[in-house]
Amino acid sequence: MKFNTRITQLLGIQYPIVQGGMMWVGRAELAAAVSNAGGLGIITALTQPTPDELRREIDRCRQLTDQPFAVNLTILPSVKPPPYAEYRQAIIDSGIRIVETAGHNPKEHVQHFKDNGIIVLHKCTAVRHALSAERMGVDVISIDGFECAGHPGEDDVPGLVLIPAAADKVKIPLLASGGFGDGRGLVAALALGAEGINMGTRFCATVEAPIHPRVKQFLVDNDERSTNLIFRSLHNTGRVAKNSVSDRVVEILRQPGAKFEDVQPYVSGAKGRVALDTGDLDAGLVWAGQVQGLIRDVPTCAELVQRIMREAEEIIGSRLPAMLGA
Ligand SMILES: Cc1cc2nc3c(=O)[nH]c(=O)nc-3n(C[C@H](O)[C@H](O)[C@H](O)COP(=O)(O)O)c2cc1C
Numbered sequence: 001m002k003f004n005t006r007i008t009q010l011l012g013i014q015y016p017i018v019q020g021g022m023m024w025v026g027r028a029e030l031a032a033a034v035s036n037a038g039g040l041g042i043i044t045a046l047t048q049p050t051p052d053e054l055r056r057e058i059d060r061c062r063q064l065t066d067q068p069f070a071v072n073l074t075i076l077p078s079v080k081p082p083p084y085a086e087y088r089q090a091i092i093d094s095g096i097r098i099v100e101t102a103g104h105n106p107k108e109h110v111q112h113f114k115d116n117g118i119i120v121l122h123k124c125t126a127v128r129h130a131l132s133a134e135r136m137g138v139d140v141i142s143i144d145g146f147e148c149a150g151h152p153g154e155d156d157v158p159g160l161v162l163i164p165a166a167a168d169k170v171k172i173p174l175l176a177s178g179g180f181g182d183g184r185g186l187v188a189a190l191a192l193g194a195e196g197i198n199m200g201t202r203f204c205a206t207v208e209a210p211i212h213p214r215v216k217q218f219l220v221d222n223d224e225r226s227t228n229l230i231f232r233s234l235h236n237t238g239r240v241a242k243n244s245v246s247d248r249v250v251e252i253l254r255q256p257g258a259k260f261e262d263v264q265p266y267v268s269g270a271k272g273r274v275a276l277d278t279g280d281l282d283a284g285l286v287w288a289g290q291v292q293g294l295i296r297d298v299p300t301c302a303e304l305v306q307r308i309m310r311e312a313e314e315i316i317g318s319r320l321p322a323m324l325g326a
Helices: 007-009 028-036 051-064 084-093 109-113 126-136 159-169 183-191 213-221 246-252 260-267 269-279 290-294 302-326
Strands: 018-019 042-043 069-073 098-103 119-124 141-145 174-177 198-199 226-230 238-241
Touching: 007 141, 007 159, 018 028, 018 042, 018 302, 028 042, 028 051, 028 302, 042 051, 051 069, 051 084, 069 084, 084 109, 098 109, 109 119, 109 126, 119 126, 126 141, 141 159, 141 198, 159 174, 183 198, 183 302, 198 290, 226 246, 246 260
Parallel strands: 018 198, 042 069, 069 098, 098 119, 119 141, 141 174, 174 198
Antiparallel strands: 226 238
16 A cells, blocks of 8 residues: 655655654664554664664664664753763764654754754644744654653643644644554544654554563553653653552642652653563653553554554545545
């Protein structure tokens, strides 16, 4: 099956499905599996402890796929910021053609990537940020609705409104992100004005995701109510899976005057990584979105992408046209 949108054409991929950057999960094996399945896989730069290790991870991905893949660079407020410029240089030196940026003030990064002829997808959570990234010269906007895992921003606008609101204003191609996991979501995204979807949580529950099988089963067993919003009072909201750690963080931050330092011991990336690596679901934060309610199995990336495209084709080719019939 062939599927044509401005996204598939620009990125040189078969299907309009992108795997968003994911800390600890976005490694070569997952990115390559998504790209081999016809979508766009993304390696997450900061998962690699140093820029040199990122160079090696990119080389490793090249050995696993000859299809296009990208690298994500996430710029978030941090107690000890990583050497962003060095990671950026490693991405450029490695000859990467597509980058996903996300987070605060990407201007300097976008500029440098564009100067090197790289296609930039910028992920954001508000129409005003999308327009500002468009003015900066990015090529694609990935817009994350309130449903999403990760940082949904502070406006709380779900995809059903955010995606068409963005599509009305943004001229460059739009990827819909947050809450997507099946062919129904893909067709809905296209109907709302996007030209493809970006998925995070759904790709965590695949055979190739480099995380413990117990975490994948946790995502399958959870439902659409199984998330917590953490860091709300700190204006740095994060959507994570509900577990004893995220419950505790919510409880602590509910106390008047509570500060980041009060929850810091619970929320470190290192602890989240232990949960993903060992399957100890209460070892740290497990980032996941409301789409958990639509995840019922752990397929390979190829099976998942094929299934989404089959469902989309059935809806576009049969179900919807039948509604227009006599
Ligand atoms: C485990 C996990 C880690 C993530 N880490 C990052 C990250 O480091 N940078 C980033 O831009 N987005 C990150 N995200 C967000 C995803 O890229 C994507 O925007 C989001 O998952 C989309 O929502 P969905 O989970 O409903 O598909 C993460 C998501 C998950 C599930």
